[in-house]
Amino acid sequence: MTAVLVIEDDDRIRLALLLALEEEGYSAIGAATAEEGLRRQREAPADHVLVDLMLPGLDGFECIRRLRRDDDVPIVVVSARDDTHDIVAALEAGADDYVVKPVAIKELSARLRALRRRGRVLADAVPAQVFGELEISAEAGEVRRAGRPVAVTRTEFRLLCELAEHAGRVLSRQQLLRRVWGYETGDERLVDVHVGRLRQKIEPDPANPRHLVTLRGLGYKLQR
Amino acid sequence: MTAVLVIEDDDRIRLALLLALEEEGYSAIGAATAEEGLRRQREAPADHVLVDLMLPGLDGFECIRRLRRDDDVPIVVVSARDDTHDIVAALEAGADDYVVKPVAIKELSARLRALRRRGRVLADAVPAQVFGELEISAEAGEVRRAGRPVAVTRTEFRLLCELAEHAGRVLSRQQLLRRVWGYETGDERLVDVHVGRLRQKIEPDPANPRHLVTLRGLGYKLQR
DNA sequence: CGGTTGTGTGACAGTTCCATGACAAAAACC
DNA sequence: GGTTTTTGTCATGGAACTGTCACACAACCG
Numbered sequence A, B: 001m002t003a004v005l006v007i008e009d010d011d012r013i014r015l016a017l018l019l020a021l022e023e024e025g026y027s028a029i030g031a032a033t034a035e036e037g038l039r040r041q042r043e044a045p046a047d048h049v050l051v052d053l054m055l056p057g058l059d060g061f062e063c064i065r066r067l068r069r070d071d072d073v074p075i076v077v078v079s080a081r082d083d084t085h086d087i088v089a090a091l092e093a094g095a096d097d098y099v100v101k102p103v104a105i106k107e108l109s110a111r112l113r114a115l116r117r118r119g120r121v122l123a124d125a126v127p128a129q130v131f132g133e134l135e136i137s138a139e140a141g142e143v144r145r146a147g148r149p150v151a152v153t154r155t156e157f158r159l160l161c162e163l164a165e166h167a168g169r170v171l172s173r174q175q176l177l178r179r180v181w182g183y184e185t186g187d188e189r190l191v192d193v194h195v196g197r198l199r200q201k202i203e204p205d206p207a208n209p210r211h212l213v214t215l216r217g218l219g220y221k222l223q224r
Numbered sequence C: 001c002g003g004t005t006g007t008g009t010g011a012c013a014g015t016t017c018c019a020t021g022a023c024a025a026a027a028a029c030c
Numbered sequence D: 001g002g003t004t005t006t007t008g009t010c011a012t013g014g015a016a017c018t019g020t021c022a023c024a025c026a027a028c029c030g
Helices: A011-023 A034-043 A060-070 A084-093 A105-118 A121-125 A154-165 A173-181 A189-202 B011-023 B034-043 B060-070 B084-093 B105-118 B154-165 B173-181 B189-202
Strands: A003-007 A027-031 A048-051 A075-079 A097-100 A129-131 A134-137 A142-145 A148-150 A212-215 A219-222 B003-007 B027-031 B048-052 B075-079 B097-100 B129-131 B134-137 B142-145 B148-150 B212-215 B219-222
Touching (some): A003 A011, A011 A027, A034 A048, A048 A060, A142 A189, A173 A189, A173 A219, B003 B011, B003 B034, B027 B034, B048 B060, B142 B189, B154 B173, B154 B219, B189 B212
Parallel strands (some): A003 A048, B048 B075, B075 B097
Antiparallel strands (some): A142 A148, A212 A219, B212 B219
């Protein structure tokens, strides 16, 4: 029997989904918070997970990331918001599909079936991030320039991912220290050094960076 | 009359299954060990085989492989463990379906019917994979390099299958420990050692791996 | 234009990370 | 029941990575 885990904080919606899924022949389990959902999935993995995005405490995106870290289970987001930004963010976090409330149970069921049959369809439709000739694939853990893999260290990779995630926006050295290194405080020159090393690897002409640019007095940003 | 062979070491469960199956109109035969089951199937082939995974002596996975080597009979695993890894491993070994104890006899009967109707649905979803000169035939439980069979141990095989299933993607040592060994926590060096042994067998130049590559700080991945 | 501040970069030492051989325990085999 | 294979643990050496520093250079400012 195919088991489905439903992570949704609204009791009425959760119960309705559970009942409908049971009706469709699934074995459905509910969780009201992300934490509970993660625990259940660890203890008794379901075949599919449905996640709401608006959850108290740990939000849906983080929940998806953590689920994905442990497991390859197909994840379907069920959200009230039909917003492109949300959809992209959810898929990038590792979701496989996205449906908007109110959901037709038959459609949901069909999507689950399709996911089971075809594997991770939509996830493959979210390609690695591309900046000109630069490709960043978190899944493969690699960076490519003009199609060729570039060897990047872990710190450099995290730094690049962080910059890519906020592409086009400046990130200060303080922000980068916090987000990449987890340092609340520290020597900002550290960032310079790693940016420099990264440039050596990903920029055609490291002395005249085109993607990873410096904004004097502000920080760095990654641009297309 | 449709004949079913039940390979299950627990007497009570085996007898209960046999009775229930007879009730459903099947002709049911029991076997308490894998060896006995294999012998019976050779001597008087049944139309379906139910196998428990936890068997004394030859375990369920090996039993499935041997059954599959001789025969195309639909094999259903009946296991107490509802564990993704077991399910995948069983299907890769050549099983066609997987049900978790305690089983509802009606469900089991329906699954047998479905299997008869649709043929080997699930196993077909796990074809042989090819990585350059490397071939992994999950169904045959066999690895070939440049056409020649390579003897890999069970652990090595599972490790390879797990990597192959996520080809191109990095798997952390933690993920591999969980998925291949079922360890929630453990010494990550263990993974290194087995990766090393696997490389000795499948890489032309183990010191410079081309397929099973290390991503320092991240984990391992299998690539084409 | 000189001073000041901010940034790029090479060198280096300390650390982390990984490959591998050796070995004992466990399992499988005969 | 003894032998062989497989598995997991450990120690070691070496390679790769990280963070710090010093200094040179560039950008900005008055």
